[in-house]
Amino acid sequence: MSESQSTRLHATVVGDVQGVGFRAFVLNTAQAMNLTGWVRNTYTGNVEVVAEGSHPILERLVDVLRKGPRSAYVDNVIVEWEKATGEFREFSVTRTV
Numbered sequence: 001m002s003e004s005q006s007t008r009l010h011a012t013v014v015g016d017v018q019g020v021g022f023r024a025f026v027l028n029t030a031q032a033m034n035l036t037g038w039v040r041n042t043y044t045g046n047v048e049v050v051a052e053g054s055h056p057i058l059e060r061l062v063d064v065l066r067k068g069p070r071s072a073y074v075d076n077v078i079v080e081w082e083k084a085t086g087e088f089r090e091f092s093v094t095r096t097v
Contacts, residue, residue, distance in 0.1 A: 006084035008037075009058040013047040013065050015075035022047050023093050025069040033057050036088035041096040051091065052084045 013022070018041050026039040030051055035058070037051035051061060068074045 005054070006052050006086065007055045007058060008082040008084045009049065009051045009061065010080040010082055011049040011051075011062060011065055012042075012078040013049065013068070013074060013076075014078065015068075016073040017047045017068065018045055020071035021069050022072050025072075026065070027091060027093055029064050030061060030091040033061060035061065035091050038088070038092050038094040040094045043096060048097075052086070052088060055081075 023039045023041065026047070026049055030037065030039070030049075033053065035051045035053040037049070039047060039049045042048050049061075049065065051058060062077060062079055065077045066074055
């Protein structure tokens with residue numbers, strides 16, 4: 001895979017990550033990295049992220065997710081790598097599931 005080839009990150013962020021600005025933090029970070037996809041809360045108290053872009057940039061996003069904003073406490077980030085679909089035009093916050 002070349003560095004410019006697009007891939008997909010599916011990450012679940014576990015910890016004290018809801019009600020602390022985590023989605024806005026991910027939104028701003030992903031937009032600054034020119035990634036596409038979405039972030040949302042889950043009913044189980046986690047934050048789910050799907051992002052597409054170059055693998056090295058997505059690795060940087062994973063590092064950022066592991067730290068989170070100051071107000072959050074991240075226990076774990078579960079990472080899955082998938083083939084990019086190109087279905088997203090931008091990065092956004094989507095509804096809770």
